[in-house]
Amino acid sequence: MKDPSISSSNMAVSTEVILNNQFNSEENPFAEYMWMENEEEFNRQVEEELWEEEFIEHCFQEMLEEEEQREWFIPSRDLPSQTVSQLQEQISLLVLDGDLHADADFDVVVNSSLNPNAKEFTPGIQKHVM
Template sequence: MPEPAEMNGPDLAKMGGASGNEGKDSVANGHAENESDPFAEYMWMENEEEYNRQIEEELLEQEFLERCFQEMLDEEDQDWFIPARDLPSVGQIQQQLNGLSVSDSNAEEILRKSMLNPEAKEFVPGVKY
């Protein structure tokens, strides 16, 4: 077995601190906790691009779902009968009624040109003749 002075970091980690460093715990990378890795505080940046891509995908998915939901609501609104939206206003109805007129002068001409039988019985629904 090599002497403690000859052991490197991983060998010390395997030994569990039996080489005289009982007060110091070793870490998986072979460095003791009191030894600070100069890049330890930047290790989160290692997967920063993957994390950003994942967050961007989640935001795009959320935006897509909101857009789909809004389209669904718009389609549903079109299917429903909403009197305030679907019925003409009172002013429009009044204008249409003002445009209507009844004149007797055309009635006589229409009767003269008519091909209907004036002697025919009156039609009553559901009655057989």
């Protein structure tokens, strides 16, 4: 793979040469053929770009093949039928209505002895001051 910084600087030089040659075409009768002076550099750049495009396409194809080969977890297929029914039963027992517990939560907040201005606890960082 090529270094993008090298490619962009070379491309800028080539573009600059081409633009300069276009403006100098009135002064120099051979100006339209001046690009041949840098033909090898231009060919190298084009070849690098083609290799990069081919590499990206190859990586993309590999990614698609990996995705097709991956077995996805499907509960109805991969779990025993008892487990699926148990999960459905547990899900049906969940209560999603927050209004039932709003009064209880408010009482807990009002009667709490926690300091709301305390620093946030970060696990793994121990700073004990005695």
